[in-house]
Amino acid sequence: MKHIAALSLAGTLLAACATPAADPAPEAPMASPVAPEADEAPQAKVAPGEFDYESVFGQDDRPEQDYEMYPVRKSAEVLAFSGIMPGMTVVEMEAGDGFYTELFSRVAGPDGKVYMQNPPSFKAFLGDSVSKRVDGRLLNVQIVESAFDNLSNVPDADADIVTWFLGPHELWYTPKGEPEGVLGDPDMTFDEIARVLKPGGHLVVLDHMAPAGSPPTTGGETHRIDKAVIIALAEDHGLSLTDESDLLANPDDDGTVQVFDPTVRRKTDRFLLKFAK
Template sequence: MTRSILTGAASLLILAACASHTDSDLPPAEAPPPPAFAESAADEAAINAAIVSPARPETDVERDELRKPGAVIEFMQLQPGETVLEMEAGSGYFTEIFSQYLGDKGTLYMQNPAAFDAFLGETAVDRAARLDNVEYIKSDFDEIPLEDASVDVVTWFQGPHELWYTPEGGGKLVGNAEASFPELMRVLKPGGQLVIIDHTAPAGTPESSGGDTHRIDPQIIRDTASDAGFVLIAESDLYDNPDDDLDASVFDEKVRGMTDQFLMKFEKPAARPE
């Protein structure tokens, strides 16, 4: 189920009017304002074609039940032909599907930090090389080599918690946490969207959980995105799992692959006319 989140200004104005007028002197009712984000539905036929594509590796297909790619794209309302930046794409499970779905007119930037080379090897680079509409980007999260306002959608799946991972010996693994969300704001077009999935930590858990259990309190992500200027417009319970031990590491065999995860969609506010 998806929960859409709209600004409360219109509701507050209506409540104020109700407090100061009787029914007899209220003006005629007006239709509510449209939502701040596009309502265009994803292309169901294109989603299905991307998921059943024979070009997909069997090892990817085996993960579909857990990753639920069709439902994620529907939640995103992603459109064929758009330009997408896939942050921390890993070996490219979603890259393959996004590439097929976006089609020849779409562009997909597959991003990973250089620090991931140690365990990814050439798997991500090789996948990007055989997908015509995919360009591989190796960069930190706070320095994306793309032009301002050049991307329709940014995805960051199962990765934002990495911003608060501190390796042994100190320092950050993948860039500046405070600068990373503003960098995503920079590359997005006005009205563009940021879609995030991550492993859930209990409410009130400190940021350090990103390096301890590789989970994060969803409120930390909401606050970090808001501080960068994003507006939260929808959340989904797609990956809810009430049986998950939220204090367990995501690599613990008792929860691995079955963690409770949050799915959120943020919007970069459209530029206001002068």
């Protein structure tokens, strides 16, 4: 059940998860790259009646480093696969500094809403990057600081889409100096995801691939996860796999090296899945 996004976007590298290897966490912004010229913006092709995803990549007051990362992360294709449309409510799990929040906010528009979720412990490395991106700019974004298994700020059946990019493996990771399980219990987390999704809503998951058969605890070691673990969790909580893309696949990555290793950083093999409630 493969989905090949029919979009054109420059870039050959893949984005990396999280923070420095000493204490892994979601990706921090890169230092001050130069933004591309207007004609270098991602060229996302859309069919009549669909949203013009290209429109949300225009150069403006967002952090300049975003523009260099769009082709690296194949962001236009990922947006199209996710299916976010104007007026939708999106719950963004583990949003980090808001790289994708920016895009979700602009697609959802004034009639939509984005819940930008991060665990409280992420403040240590995110600093003021979230407030700088959101405050006074992204007016349809609500910041949520909570563990993954406690989305109490989000009402039942409120979300059209829940996204979780480069993060599900964190359910088996314990930040340095914190108690085990502080980020969230896997079963309770997927209970919450199912609770906040509307009937017919979708969960979109992107993560680093671990070898088939790897135990879930691999998530806390190499920061990868066997996609079968995520599929099983989702299905056990009433979600059905409806689509899959090899957009971010890399057959040259065997899935055994930690994602922060220079040999694979930003080039890991990644899975991209969509589930329906």
